[in-house]
Amino acid sequence: MLIGKVVGSVVSTRKDEKLENLKLLVVQVHSHANEPKDAYVVAVDSVQAGLGDMVLYATGSSARQTTLTDAKPCDAVIMAVIDSWDLGGENVYEKWA
Amino acid sequence: MLIGKVVGSVVSTRKDEKLENLKLLVVQVHSHANEPKDAYVVAVDSVQAGLGDMVLYATGSSARQTTLTDAKPCDAVIMAVIDSWDLGGENVYEKWA
Amino acid sequence: MLIGKVVGSVVSTRKDEKLENLKLLVVQVHSHANEPKDAYVVAVDSVQAGLGDMVLYATGSSARQTTLTDAKPCDAVIMAVIDSWDLGGENVYEKWA
Amino acid sequence: MLIGKVVGSVVSTRKDEKLENLKLLVVQVHSHANEPKDAYVVAVDSVQAGLGDMVLYATGSSARQTTLTDAKPCDAVIMAVIDSWDLGGENVYEKWA
Amino acid sequence: MLIGKVVGSVVSTRKDEKLENLKLLVVQVHSHANEPKDAYVVAVDSVQAGLGDMVLYATGSSARQTTLTDAKPCDAVIMAVIDSWDLGGENVYEKWA
Incomplete structure (x- = not known):
């Protein structure tokens, strides 16, 4: 998994029928030191993440292991909204700070 | 998934028999700020995308989860034509603008 | 899939038994503008491609979806020899030109 | 697999239910010469690794082949804590040195 | 698959039980012109490769298609020790030269 920040969302009407009712969010990848990287992914939201949330996302076939995404072209x-993380014992990010 | 723009198509006569009747499109990868990147992919079209359309594409085993691509060497x-997307509440792309 | 050019072949005697009788070709990756890139892959040939042919190759679990590669460590x-492709309506490559 | 060093951990309350009770560690990727690289991954810990341990991690569908991660969006x-490794007969890393 | 050179090995006592008795080798990735690249992988050896051997390795779910690696977190x-390969009809590497 990688750490990312929810920065936007994508709207699509003409899509594979299995994707109906799935929320597609734009996630900017962050480094483990919490710096934004020049990379992104569009991910299905399975945990009701919101704009600005720091999240974990999984890719590949592992992305189809949630109830919501099972057998879908996703x-x-x-799969997780991050509360906090630390590096070497030092807090790097704290959602409720 | 990543965002891309349909920029071309590939023709092949000699190919695996499972690929018969599949449309193969050249997709240029775009950043989430909608800038073209120096990367592309050739993808099977499952949603009748057209030249110039902004689309979402899925890769790996997830690319075989549409009815069209099931069990195929693809x-x-x-899997989606994009109508619009936004970043931080600002519209980045609008198909019908 | 990505576009590549067949530039060589690999010979191996000591290999997993499932790989017996498979032809292993060296494919140089090309950009969609048909420029050679600093990347390659060794791929199993399922379509009798020849030296110099422009081809499409698939990777990951999708590479095991041909009759030849099913359940093999490949x-x-x-999975296709390219006849031609175009970008923005302009022909980029034509096999029989 | 790649070699990495456990440098931190991630806490998440709102997550896919299948991820309950899994420890999520931040792993910094190292080169085979044991230099830290500018890359990381958040991985599920299946071997009770500790902060500072050098470990091996597996990605993709292979990451779901442990008892702990089976069928989970991970x-x-x-999957291993490293005791030692060598390059060209020279010891590069020794846990108990 | 990519071409690599066996340059070392990894020892681990605390690991997933499915990995017992598997040899873990450090493989340095080479270009198709046989130049070492700044990339490596730790791979399970299914063909009794030795230090200095040029080999082919497979990644992802395909790495679990050998008898040795079936259903393992690898x-x-x-999956092959290379005898030789050529580019454009010219020999690049010959094991027994």
């Missing part, structure tokens, strides 16, 4: 899923 | 599929 | 397969 | 798992 | 396997 290669990225947000 | 590692990329266009 | 992560790249050539 | 694309990276720590 | 994302890279050496």
Whole structure:
């Protein structure tokens, strides 16, 4: 998994029928030091993440292991909203700070 | 998934029999700010995308989860034509603008 | 899938038994504008491609979806020889030109 | 697999239910010469790794082949704590040195 | 698959039980022109490769298609020792030269 920030959303009407009712969010990848990187992914939201939330996303076949994404043409899923993380014992990010 | 623009198509006569009647499109990868990147993919079209359309594509085993691509030697599929997307509340792309 | 050019072949005697009788070709990756890139893959040939042919190859589990590669430890397969492709309506490559 | 160092951990309350009770560690990727690289992954810990341990992690569908991660939306798992490794007969890393 | 050179090995006592008795080798990735690249992988050896051997390795789910690696948390396997390869009809590498 990688850490990312929810920065937007995508709207699509003409899509594979299995994708109906799935929320597609734009996630900007962050480094483990919490710096934004020049990379993004569009991921299905399985945890009701909101704009600005720091999240974990999984890719590949693992992205189809949630109830919401099972057997769907989806290669990225947000499966956790991050509360906090630390590096070497130092807090790097704290959602409720 | 990543965002891309349909920029061309590929013709092949000698190919695996499972690929008969599949449309193969050249998709240029775009950043989430809608800038073209130096990367592309050739993807099976499952949503009748047209030249110039902004699309979402899925890769890996997830590319075989559409009815059209099931069990086929295909590692990329266009599974949505994008209507619009936004970043931080600002519209970045609008198909019908 | 990506576009590549067949530039060589690999010979191996000591290999997994499932790989017996598979032709292993060296494919140089090309850009969609048909420029050679600094990247390659060794792929199983499922379409009798020849030296110099422009081909499409699939990677990952999708590379095991041909009759030839089913259930084999192979992560790249050539599944199409390209006749031609175009970008923005302009022909980029034509096999029989 | 790649070699990495456990440098931190991630806490998440709102997550896919299948992820309950899994420890999520931040792993910094190292080169085979044991230099830290500018890359990381958040991986499920299946071997009770500790802060500072050098570990091996597997990604993709292979990350779901441990008892702990089976069928879960997890694309990276720590499946070994490294005792030592060598390059060209020279010891590069020794846990108990 | 990619071409690599066996440059070392990894020792681990605390690991997933499915990995018992598997040899873990450090493989440095080479270009198709046989130049070492700044990339490596730790792969399970399924063909009794030795230090200095040029090999082919497969990654992802394809790495679990050998008898040795079936259903194991392993994302890279050496499935062939290379005898020779050529580019454009010119020999690049010859094991027995």
